[in-house]
Amino acid sequence: MGPSVSGIASDRDGAAPLPAKPRARRIFEYKRAIPWTWALGLGISIWVLFFGLWEIASVRGWVNATFMPAPHTVLGTLYVMLAERAFLTDIMVSVYRIVVSFLAASAIAVPIGVLMGCFRVVDAFVNPFVAAWRYLPAPSFVPLLLMWFGAGEGSKLALLFIGVVFFLATLVMDHTRAVRTELIETGMTLGASRRQILRTVVVPAVLPNILISMRQMLAVSWTYLVIAEIVASTTGIGAVMMRGQRFLHVDEIMAGIVVIGVLGLAFDFLFRFAHRLLFPYLQRGNN
Amino acid sequence: MSPLPESKIAPAARRSKLAVRGVGKTFQFSGRETIEAVRGVSFDVMENEICALLGPSGCGKSTVLRMVAGLEEPTSGAMTLDGHRIEGPDKSRGMVFQAYTSFDWLTVQQNVEYGMRINKVPKTERKERAARFIDLVKLTRFRNAYPSQLSGGMRQRVAIARTLANDPSILLMDEPFGALDAETRWQMQELMVGIAETSQTTLLLVTHDLEEAIFLADRIVFMSRHPGTVRENLMVDFKKGRRFQSREQMIEAPGYYELEKKIMHLMRDESRRDADSAAGQAH
Numbered sequence: 001m002g003p004s005v006s007g008i009a010s011d012r013d014g015a016a017p018l019p020a021k022p023r024a025r026r027i028f029e030y031k032r033a034i035p036w037t038w039a040l041g042l043g044i045s046i047w048v049l050f051f052g053l054w055e056i057a058s059v060r061g062w063v064n065a066t067f068m069p070a071p072h073t074v075l076g077t078l079y080v081m082l083a084e085r086a087f088l089t090d091i092m093v094s095v096y097r098i099v100v101s102f103l104a105a106s107a108i109a110v111p112i113g114v115l116m117g118c119f120r121v122v123d124a125f126v127n128p129f130v131a132a133w134r135y136l137p138a139p140s141f142v143p144l145l146l147m148w149f150g151a152g153e154g155s156k157l158a159l160l161f162i163g164v165v166f167f168l169a170t171l172v173m174d175h176t177r178a179v180r181t182e183l184i185e186t187g188m189t190l191g192a193s194r195r196q197i198l199r200t201v202v203v204p205a206v207l208p209n210i211l212i213s214m215r216q217m218l219a220v221s222w223t224y225l226v227i228a229e230i231v232a233s234t235t236g237i238g239a240v241m242m243r244g245q246r247f248l249h250v251d252e253i254m255a256g257i258v259v260i261g262v263l264g265l266a267f268d269f270l271f272r273f274a275h276r277l278l279f280p281y282l283q284r285g286n287n
Numbered sequence: 288m289s290p291l292p293e294s295k296i297a298p299a300a301r302r303s304k305l306a307v308r309g310v311g312k313t314f315q316f317s318g319r320e321t322i323e324a325v326r327g328v329s330f331d332v333m334e335n336e337i338c339a340l341l342g343p344s345g346c347g348k349s350t351v352l353r354m355v356a357g358l359e360e361p362t363s364g365a366m367t368l369d370g371h372r373i374e375g376p377d378k379s380r381g382m383v384f385q386a387y388t389s390f391d392w393l394t395v396q397q398n399v400e401y402g403m404r405i406n407k408v409p410k411t412e413r414k415e416r417a418a419r420f421i422d423l424v425k426l427t428r429f430r431n432a433y434p435s436q437l438s439g440g441m442r443q444r445v446a447i448a449r450t451l452a453n454d455p456s457i458l459l460m461d462e463p464f465g466a467l468d469a470e471t472r473w474q475m476q477e478l479m480v481g482i483a484e485t486s487q488t489t490l491l492l493v494t495h496d497l498e499e500a501i502f503l504a505d506r507i508v509f510m511s512r513h514p515g516t517v518r519e520n521l522m523v524d525f526k527k528g529r530r531f532q533s534r535e536q537m538i539e540a541p542g543y544y545e546l547e548k549k550i551m552h553l554m555r556d557e558s559r560r561d562a563d564s565a566a567g568q569a570h
Contacts, residue, residue, distance in 0.1 A: 185358050186388040186446075190402035190453050191378030200405065204392045281391055281433035 069251040078255035087240065091259060094225060094236040097153070101160035102214075102221050109168035110210055116169065117176020118202055127173075130166050138163035139227050146232055156228040156236075163224035168217045175209035176202065208279045215271040222264055304489045305332040305355065305457055310364035311514075312350050324350045325515040327364070330508045332457065337483055337490045337530075339504035341497065341550070343557050347515020348493045349461055355491060356382045356459050369456055378406060381455035385462040387442045389434035389449075395421060396430040398445050402453030420448040423482055440471040444478070451486055460492040464499065473534055476502050480530050497550050502537050505530075509553055513564070519553060521546075 051071045057063050058070030069077075081087035115122045116130075141162055142155075149155040179202055187197040229238025237256050244252030276283065312325040325347040332338040340348040353359040355366060357376035366373040368380065381402070390398055399417040408416070421430050424444035434442050443463055450458060464472045476499055483490055483503075494500050500507050504523055511518040525542025537543055 180386065180388075182384045182386045182388045183390070185356075185376070186382065186384065187405075188358065188376035189356055189378070189380060189382040189455075189459070190405060190450070192402075192405045196405055200401070201390070204390070207392075279392070281435055 066248065067250055069254065074251050074254045074258065077249075077251040078258060081240075081252065081255055087255075087259075090236050090240050091263070094229065094238070095263065097156050097160060097228075097236065098218070098221055098225055101157045102164060102218060104157070105161050105164040105168060105217075106214060109165045110172055110214075113169040113172025113210075114176050114198075114203065114206065116173040117179070117206070118198065123173070126169075130169055133162075133166040134170060138224055139231075142228070142231050151232050151234075156225075156233060159228045160221055160224050164217050164221050167220065168213060171213035171217070172206070172210055175213065176206045178209075179205045208275065208282060211271065211275050211278070215268060215275075218267055218271070219264060222260060226260065302334050303331045304334045304336070304369065305491065306367045307331070307351070307355065308365050308367075310351065310354060310361045310366060312347070312354060312359065313362045323514040325354075325361075328510075328515065328517050329364075330517055330520055332489060332491050332506070335487055335489055336505045337492065337503050338506045338508060339500035340491065340493045340508050340510060341500040342495065342510030342515075342518075343512055343554060344495060345515075346510040346512035346557075348495075348510050350515065351510075352382075352459055352461050352491065352493045355457075356380050358382075378402065378453055379456040380459055381450035381453055382459040382461065383443070383446045383450055383463045385465045387434070387439065387446070387466070389437075389442045389445045391434050394431050394433055395426055395437075395445055398434070399449045399452050401449055406453065416452050417448075420452040420486075423451070423485060424448045424478070438471075440467050440475055443467065443475065447479075447482065451482070451488065457489045457491060460490065462493055462495070465494075465496075472496075472499075473502075477533055479503060480532060484530065497547065497554070498534075501543065501546060501550070502531060502534060507550070509550065511557060511560075513561075521550075 054068075055071050058065060058068060058073075065073075078087075112122075112126060112130075116126055117123075138159060142159060145155040145158045149158055183201055183205060184197055187201045192200065225236070226238040226241075229236040230242045233239040237259055241253045241256035244250070244256070308329050310325060310328045311323070313321050313323045315321050328347075328351055330338075340351060342348050350359060354361050355368075355373065357373055357380060373380070390401065393401065396417055399421055400413050403413040403416060418427075418430075421427055424447055426441060426444055426448065429437060429441065434445060437445070443466075447458075447463070464475045467475060480503065482488070490503075492500075492503060501523060505526070507519075507521040507523060508517055509519040509521060510516065523546065525540060525546055531537040531540070
């Protein structure tokens with residue numbers, strides 16, 4: 001600091017400054033951010049607690065081991081399934097179904113949703129149809145799909161497709177509508193045609209939210225996958241779990257659930273990673 | 288204090304650039320209900336002139352600007368720019384909005400190049416022009432930054448550079464500094480005078496800030512409401528054909544207080560008329 005401006009007393013001229021007295025950090029603070037180490041530790045501890053309690057309950061015999069095998073039994077079974085019973089093939093079949101049906105649904109739903117969000121004529125034409133389908137539970141089509149496509153891949157892919165496409169289109173439409181009019185009008189007064197505005201303004205503006213919607217719908221997709229595989233399939237994670245139920249192999253059912261959970265987390269992570277990679281400008285304070 | 292610089296073109300040599308003739312706008316809401324926003328508005332903006340549309344909120348000044356931009360169609364009357372009838376938006380009438388309109392997915396440089404890219408300006412010329420206008424709004428240091436890393440005033444400067452780099456015949460601004468804090472606002476106003484001088488821009492600006500209008504404008508079109516009409520077309524002649532570089536210059540200039548007082552009276556009169564008509568309806 002330079003010399004004090006005349007008329008304005010500096011700290012030295014007046015009373016001694018009060019020493020800062022940092023307050024001890026309390027655990028519960030409204031809406032206050034916490035260190036990442038806390039977040040990581042807390043995130044891990046809930047799982048440790050969950051499996052710990054489960055393990056204790058099983059080992060002590062508080063629960064029936066037939067219906068509630070211990071975590072280490074489930075993990076052991078999972079290893080055996082992977083190593084000796086080609087469970088990996090079933091996992092790959094399930095992943096294939098998810099990926100193919102989800103890509104197909106996105107390829108239809110995203111462009112339609114964007115056009116519905118942009119143009120009222122498209123909205124008025126398509127929305128009555130889409131809105132009705134959204135209220136029909138997709139699993140109610142299983143008997144129909146089985147008759148049309150048989151027990152092959154077709155019926156499963158169709159169920160997953162129906163379950164995702166209408167919801168995704170609606171989400172994308174809502175996000176596209178939320179693109180600010182000023183952005184579009186800016187494009188217009190800079191001489192962009194309607195087609196150019198779609199390509200250079202609307203789509204880039206809504207793309208991050210499209211990716212978020214896809215991430216949300218992928219979770220729903222897993223739900224329909226298990227339904228499809230439980231109802232009518234001899235392959236896939238759901239089918240393996242259904243067989244486990246028939247022979248009272250609860251550990252196999254639980255192994256299936258664990259695998260679905262892990263895959264769900266993995267896909268979620270992939271989407272988040274892609275989001276960071278594709279939209280660096282959304283990371284505040286980079287460079 | 289430095290002497291006031293002479294404006295590049297003497298007022299007598301100016302030609303009409305934008306002509307607004309008897310323009311009216313009635314909005315229709317769900318069939319029966321209609322609201323007459325603007326009635327019989329006529330005024331001219333001369334070449335290289337800065338013209339401010341000033342008036343109380345709800346006087347239809349933004350509607351007039353949007354019609355000039357081609358974003359809204361008039362229900363009556365006509366407008367011409369450089370003798371050509373205005374129909375729909377195009378690059379000859381670039382607009383800067385109050386809300387931030389920088390494209391968040393593009394860097395400052397890419398934002399400023401946007402219009403030229405759309406209009407197929409060759410790459411070398413595009414880069415060169417963008418650099419020039421980024422320099423004009425003093426953002427050269429930030430040309431590779433994304434808008435989310437910039438302050439509100441800087442984002443507005445990106446929008447101004449982007450519009451000017453696209454070489455519009457007239458620049459339209461709808462309360463461009465309305466969202467900024469007081470200090471940033473007058474810094475932007477001072478910057479805008481420099482930009483207008485350097486780029487020889489004709490500017491039509493909507494504002495409800497009376498000092499902003501006096502500081503920036505060569506001509507003030509004062510509008511009255513219910514419906515929106517032109518009440519007074521004032522030449523800011525105490526500036527004697529020059530423009531101020533700073534607010535201090537404006538405040539010290541003879542004639543400033545008289546004009547401010549005159550416009551204050553107009554505004555006071557507007558609110559009094561409103562109070563009277565409200566009282567009349569209540570009885």
